Amino acid sequence: MIVLALETSCDETAAAILCEERGLLASEVASQIAIHQTYGGVVPEVASRQHLTQLRPVIEAALAHAGLRMEEIDAVAATAGPGLATSLMIGLSAAKGLALGLHKPFFAINHLEGHLLSPFFRSSELSAIGLVVSGGHTLLVDVEGFGCYRLLGQTRDDAAGEAFDKVGKLLGLPYPGGPVIDKLARTGDPRRFDFPRSMLDSGDFAFSFSGLKTAVRYLIPKLPDRSEATLADVCASFQEAVVDVLVGKTVSAARATARNTVALSGGVSCNSRLRLKMDAACRGAGIELLVADSALCTDNAAMIGWVALHRLARGAFSPLTADIDPNLPLVS
Secondary structure, eight states: OEEEEEEOSSSEEEEEEEETTTEEEEEEEEEOHHHHHTTTSOOHHHHHHHHHHHHHHHHHHHHHHHTOOGGGOOEEEEEEESSOHHHHHHHHHHHHHHHHHHTOOEEEEEHHHHHHHGGGTTOSOOOEEEEEEOSSOEEEEEEEETTEEEEEEEBSSSOHHHHHHHHHHHTTOOSSHHHHHHHHHTTSOTTSSOOOOTTTTSSSSOBOOHHHHHHHHHHGGGOSOOOHHHHHHHHHHHHHHHHHHHHHHHHHHHHHHTOOEEEEESGGGGOHHHHHHHHHHHHHHTOEEEEOOHHHHSSOSHHHHHHHHHHHHHTOOOOTTOOOOTTOOSOO
16 A cells, blocks of 8 residues: 655645555655745745645655555555644645546544654654654654654643744854754853752653743843854753753653653654664763654654554544644544
């Protein structure tokens, strides 16, 4: 069975083709980062117009890469939420039209479920504590199996990726700030500035990053200088505070639930310091760490198709009346 999947939840226009027997056949992503850098963040109207322009070429490129014709597709899937409403509408509407025209099954997929399951892309096991950490979401999930998820905790304010981008903007760094902070932090001293580890010892699995962002805001006018070295130290200290909380909460959740696997996913999982410290902490606790391939960490359609393949095997189709939900939760 072959699935064509589309992803347009934010500012990446993506299409992927997956085969039940052969795995991932094609994955194409058209990024809008260069366009939105001008505005210092994603502009929803601009993003949706770009999706309209890029979606057909991306689908055609995926088909060409896979060596397939549209008529050979057995099912069509797209992200239904969460995300930007005007962006979600483009991909979901296109998927419905293709499914209707091809007389094939249609799947409306949860973007968060795609991220959550992406570390299991080549694994037969599906049991872990999942940390989904991205620009819009930070949540810990107890994964008992496909479709069996228990939300343990999530951010009460800013997501970790959102905090990275906002701090990057405060420091005058280009958008998106996360990758730039990661790069600068590699030469900085993570102990120079003592930023708060919000809710690290709260006794639950909730997160909060708005206070950390505010601490950086208050520090900036007090900096002794604005040298490259000082900037690197601020980035390293801020990043360390975020990573310490993410790692500490995740390992605690694994211990509390007796899970012996941690699955790390989402765009922030590309952060080099997070990967390093999560790996060390998991090794120390005797926990296996699964991390999605870099190409599957940021928004992509392969993860959407992966979820659709699982649903296809169970005959869990979506009606063509399925609508977008910009606030679609992972767990109802």
